[in-house]
Amino acid sequence: GFHQRVFSGMQPTSTLHLGNYLGALTNWVAMQKTHECVFCVVDMHAITMWQDPADLKRAIREVTAAYIAAGIDPKKSIIFNQSQVPGHAELAWICNCVARLGWMNRMTQFKEKAGKDRENASLGLYAYPSLMAADILLYKATHVPVGEDQKQHLELTRDIAQKFNNDFAPQIAELGLGTGELGFFPLPEPMIMGPAQRVMSLRDGTKKMSKSDASDYSRINLTDDADAIAQKIRKAKTDPEALPSEAKGLEGRPEAENLVGIYAGLSGIAKAEVLQQFGGGQFSGFKAALVDLAVEKLAPIAGEMRRLLAEPKHIDAILGEGAAQADAIAAPIMREVKDIVGF
Ligand code: ADP
Numbered sequence: 611g612f613h614q615r616v617f618s619g620m621q622p623t624s625t626l627h628l629g630n631y632l633g634a635l636t637n638w639v640a641m642q643k644t645h646e647c648v649f650c651v652v653d654m655h656a657i658t659m660w661q662d663p664a665d666l667k668r669a670i671r672e673v674t675a676a677y678i679a680a681g682i683d684p685k686k687s688i689i690f691n692q693s694q695v696p697g698h699a700e701l702a703w704i705c706n707c708v709a710r711l712g713w714m715n716r717m718t719q720f721k722e723k724a725g726k727d728r729e730n731a732s733l734g735l736y737a738y739p740s741l742m743a744a745d746i747l748l749y750k751a752t753h754v755p756v757g758e759d760q761k762q763h764l765e766l767t768r769d770i771a772q773k774f775n776n777d778f779a780p781q782i783a784e785l786g787l788g789t790g791e792l793g794f795f796p797l798p799e800p801m802i803m804g805p806a807q808r809v810m811s812l813r814d815g816t817k818k819m820s821k822s823d824a825s826d827y828s829r830i831n832l833t834d835d836a837d838a839i840a841q842k843i844r845k846a847k848t849d850p851e852a853l854p855s856e857a858k859g860l861e862g863r864p865e866a867e868n869l870v871g872i873y874a875g876l877s878g879i880a881k882a883e884v885l886q887q888f889g890g891g892q893f894s895g896f897k898a899a900l901v902d903l904a905v906e907k908l909a910p911i912a913g914e915m916r917r918l919l920a921e922p923k924h925i926d927a928i929l930g931e932g933a934a935q936a937d938a939i940a941a942p943i944m945r946e947v948k949d950i951v952g953f
């Protein structure tokens with residue numbers, strides 16, 4: 611079989627928030643114990659939509675600081691940014707030539723992100739899933755932690771890997787570059803770690819907590835200090851009922867469910883246990899406990915980010931070292947890919 615390796619990444623397009631933390635980063639931190647991990651800051655994906663260059667540079671360092679402050683250890687895992695490893699762009703072109711237009715036309719995220727003015731979307735936005743396939747295949751990653759919104763893209767990655775393995779089967783065999791019957795590229799598996807946690811907006815429990823929400827009170831950013839965290843939780847939308855003592859009582863109460871879920875996620879206990887503790891009580895008391903918990907868990911992350919960001923050279927050094935480590939895996943794979951293709 612293939613050597614087990616995890617690849618994942620986030621776009622440096624804005625400050626990371628509690629949804630990114632509970633939905634992705636905490637899982638990444640846990641995976642470091644069991645897997646070799648490659649964590650990327652996907653700056654090439656970011657420019658598929660317009661980014662101010664100075665903001666982008668700042669956001670690359672900020673996302674890197676968030677990874678580290680959340681517990682990704684650069685001594686255990688590789689942390690780097692995409693544009694520093696040339697194989698991403700090189701393999702993306704080959705993926706573009708393997709992928710079929712029909713496959714790309716089915717990608718739902720492009721339709722959402724391009725909106726109504728599709729003619730004016732960048733070609734990069736359209737090709738985004740093919741670059742994502744290249745990101746994963748460049749490291750022969752076997753496991754990819756994905757949110758619901760990225761599942762279709764991972765399916766496409768598997769289709770591209772499979773078509774490459776089939777199209778070039780004779781060359782792969784002749785060069786002795788296959789892994790048994792499995793081909794050259796592994797078909798990466800989606801990885802759902804623990805209870806996949808979807809964090810909703812603090813202003814509207816039916817909408818995902820998102821960087822693109824116009825309301826600052828809809829999300830807790832990882833850079834928020836204790837005061838900001840407390841204010842946002844106090845202002846969070848609730849309903850007039852008391853907290854139920856059983857999970858069933860959260861049905862049809864998305865805001866209540868979300869706050870209970872956040873408490874569970876931050877404390878690492880089940881929702882049912884949270885309700886055993888707070889059921890029957892009013893939101894004011896529960897919110898006070900949630901403020902304490904969130905400040906205890908999140909304020910140190912913001913503090914560590916501030917400390918890291920005060921020394922941008924140190925962050926750049928970590929990214930530089932990570933890029934060298936990533937390239938040490940990617941470059942030999944890329945040389946083999948070129949050989950297979952006939953370059
Ligand atoms: P990108 O455009 O880089 O994918 P996102 O912010 O959409 O940025 O997502 C980054 C990661 O954070 C993904 O793994 C996604 O599933 C996760 N994520 C984003 N928002 C939430 C949320 N509200 N709840 C849970 N996970 C989330």
Ligand code: NA
Pocket residue numbers: 759
């Ligand atoms: Na996303």
